[in-house]
Structures are given as C-alpha cells and as structure tokens.
Amino acid sequence: MKWEGNRESDNVEDRRGDDGGGGGGGGFGFGGRSIGIGTIAIALVGSYFLGVSPMTIINALSGGGGAMAPVQQQSPARAPPASDTQAKFVAVVLADTEDTWTALFRAQNAQYKKPKLVLFTGATQTACGTGETASGPFYCPADQKVYIDLAFYRLMQQRFNVNSEFAQAYVIAHEVGHHVQHLLGIDEKVNAARQGGSEKQANAMLVKLELQADCFAGVWAFHANRSRNILEQGDVEGALAAAAAIGDDTLQQQSQGRVVPDSFTHGTSAQRVRWFSKGIETGEFTQCDTFGARSL
Structure with missing residues (x-):
C-alpha cells in the first residue's frame, strides 16, 4: 500500500503512555481467571478482519465473563510524535477516509463530521464505557471516536503473520464506516429495531450493520485508490483472503466445535468478502x- 507523503489527519489523539494502561504478568484477568496472550490473539483475529466481538470469543474459550482491565487516567489530548511511523500511517489512513467521505x-x-481516532495502551475511558486492548479496534457512537491500541497490529504480525498495511488500513476504514452509519442515523434505527425483536432477529440486524460497514470500507478503498493510487499488487487479494479465512462460522467452529447461524452477529467469511468487494468494485455507498438486500 502506497501511503507515504500523503496528508495526515489532525484528528488523532494519543493517549499512549498515560498512567494505568499497563498490564503485567503477560495476561488479562477475566472472572478470576488468567487469560493468556494466545486466547486474546485468537479473539483479536475476529475483530481485526470481521468485527467479531473479542469479548464473546474470550468468554467462549475461557468459560466465563469478564472483569475490567485497569483504566487509563486521561491526560489532555495530544498528537502523536512526528517520528512515530505507525502513528503516521494511522493518521494518513484517517485523513484518506476524511477526504473520501467529505466528498x-x-x-x-x-456535511461530513470527521471522527477522532484515539491511540491508547491497555485500557482507556470512552463515552461507551471502558475500552480495552482485548476488545480490538472499535467505534464509540456516543463520543464519535475510533479507538485502537497499536499493539493489536503487532499481535497480528507476530502470531498470524499478517503484514499487510492495506489490511490494517481496512480495519480503520471499517470502524469509520460505523461512524458514517451513525451520521446517517442507521445505527439508531438498528438499535430501535433490535429492542422489539427476538434475539435471533436482533443478531440478524447486527450482521447487516457489520456487513454494511465492510461495504463502506470498500467504498473508501475505491475512491482513495482512484484519487491517490494507494493500492499495490496483492493488496486487495491479501485482505480478501484474510477475511475469507475468518468469520462467525469459522470462529464458532474453532471455539466450540460447531456452528450456530442464529447466533451470528457479524456475518460469515463469504458475506464479509462479498460486501467489501461490492464496495471496492462500485465505489457507490448506495x-x-x-438492510434492503434479498440475500447477504
């Protein structure tokens, strides 16, 4: 992915290094149990490519619910240092989404309202509650911010050999896709609809919400590449191959030995690939x- 030299967003807030975000001991505690880095890494894979809630996977693998990680004390907002290459990459990707969605x-x-992107380590306070590294990247509609611990990317590289910068950019674009949904009022309609239905119906609505965010991420990639020629050979194929390897179906099979479609909340691997592909092929968010599709 070609990104060096492109515009950087001013909407990146660096909370890394704030007190209270550290860990210690090599694992996280959930319900009195110590969850090792391997379990967390498996959970992060689902979040990384498909938006699957890591906490759901962690609970399935550990057999319990979770206590909160230490919470960072928030310092005044500050920008990341200019020498931080990975933070610079994140700022460029965020700027690219800003330019695309503004247009x-x-x-x-x-008018497009730009979201903030918060870099943190360990845990941090958000308007949606405590954000944790184990939750992977996420969007909080209450404060309109995207949160990410960059250690997440290192885990993906070290344990799963995922080195694609485009796949990393896609993660950010997916979360920004949730921001677009919030600006359009889609998430509020989904939440209202979920209140009056069964668990199966509520899950089906969540699947459609996540797949739409995937499609929006594809729309971003289409326009970013057309305007700034960011894609290199193998970028899209690598991201699609990674997405195809992991979905609600695959994760359930790995964690519990069986697949329960009614409990899906983010879609199958094939669905994720299909909707991202539709976005990147058409560039049309319409x-x-x-929600109106006959089939996903």
Missing part, C-alpha cells in the same frame, strides 16, 4: 444497502 457527503448536499 461523498458533499455530493449529497450534506450499493451498500444490506
């Missing part, structure tokens, strides 16, 4: 109507 909203006579 797309403007074409619809609307093509991302997972």
Whole structure:
C-alpha cells in the first residue's frame, strides 16, 4: 500500500503512555481467571478482519465473563510524535477516509463530521464505557471516536503473520464506516429495531450493520485508490483472503466445535468478502444497502 507523503489527519489523539494502561504478568484477568496472550490473539483475529466481538470469543474459550482491565487516567489530548511511523500511517489512513467521505457527503448536499481516532495502551475511558486492548479496534457512537491500541497490529504480525498495511488500513476504514452509519442515523434505527425483536432477529440486524460497514470500507478503498493510487499488487487479494479465512462460522467452529447461524452477529467469511468487494468494485455507498438486500 502506497501511503507515504500523503496528508495526515489532525484528528488523532494519543493517549499512549498515560498512567494505568499497563498490564503485567503477560495476561488479562477475566472472572478470576488468567487469560493468556494466545486466547486474546485468537479473539483479536475476529475483530481485526470481521468485527467479531473479542469479548464473546474470550468468554467462549475461557468459560466465563469478564472483569475490567485497569483504566487509563486521561491526560489532555495530544498528537502523536512526528517520528512515530505507525502513528503516521494511522493518521494518513484517517485523513484518506476524511477526504473520501467529505466528498461523498458533499455530493449529497450534506456535511461530513470527521471522527477522532484515539491511540491508547491497555485500557482507556470512552463515552461507551471502558475500552480495552482485548476488545480490538472499535467505534464509540456516543463520543464519535475510533479507538485502537497499536499493539493489536503487532499481535497480528507476530502470531498470524499478517503484514499487510492495506489490511490494517481496512480495519480503520471499517470502524469509520460505523461512524458514517451513525451520521446517517442507521445505527439508531438498528438499535430501535433490535429492542422489539427476538434475539435471533436482533443478531440478524447486527450482521447487516457489520456487513454494511465492510461495504463502506470498500467504498473508501475505491475512491482513495482512484484519487491517490494507494493500492499495490496483492493488496486487495491479501485482505480478501484474510477475511475469507475468518468469520462467525469459522470462529464458532474453532471455539466450540460447531456452528450456530442464529447466533451470528457479524456475518460469515463469504458475506464479509462479498460486501467489501461490492464496495471496492462500485465505489457507490448506495450499493451498500444490506438492510434492503434479498440475500447477504
């Protein structure tokens, strides 16, 4: 992925190094149990590529619920140091999503409100509660911020040999996709609809929400590449291959030895690939109507 020299966003907040975010002991405690880095890494894989809740996987693998990790004390917002290459990459990707969605909203006579992206270590306070490293990257609609611990990327590289910068960029674009949904009021409609239905119906709505965020990420990639020629040979194929390897179906098979489609909340691997592909092939966010689609 070609990104060096592109514009960096000013909307990156660096909370790394704040007090209270450290760990110690090589694992995280959940319900009185010590969960090793291997279990957390498996959980992070699902979140990384498919948005699957890592806490759900951790609970399935450990057989229990979870206590909170230490919470960071928030310091005044600050930008990451200019010498931090990985933070610079994140800032460039965020800027790219800003440029893309600003243009797309403007074409619809609307104004795009840029989200903040928060870098943290260990745990941090958010308007949605405590954000933790074990939760992987996530979006909080209450404060309109994307949160990520960059140690997440190191885990992916070291344990699962995922070295694709485009796959890393896709993670950010997916979370920004949730921000777009929030600006459009889609997430609020989904939450309201989930309140009146069964668990199966609620899960089905979540699947559509996640797949739409995948499609929005593809829309970003289409426009970013057309405007700034960011993609290199193998970028898309690598991201799609990784997504195809992991989905609700695959993760359930690995964690519990069976697949329960009614409990899916993020979609199968094939569905994830299909909707991201639709976004990156068409570049039209109107093509991302997972809620009106006859089939996913």
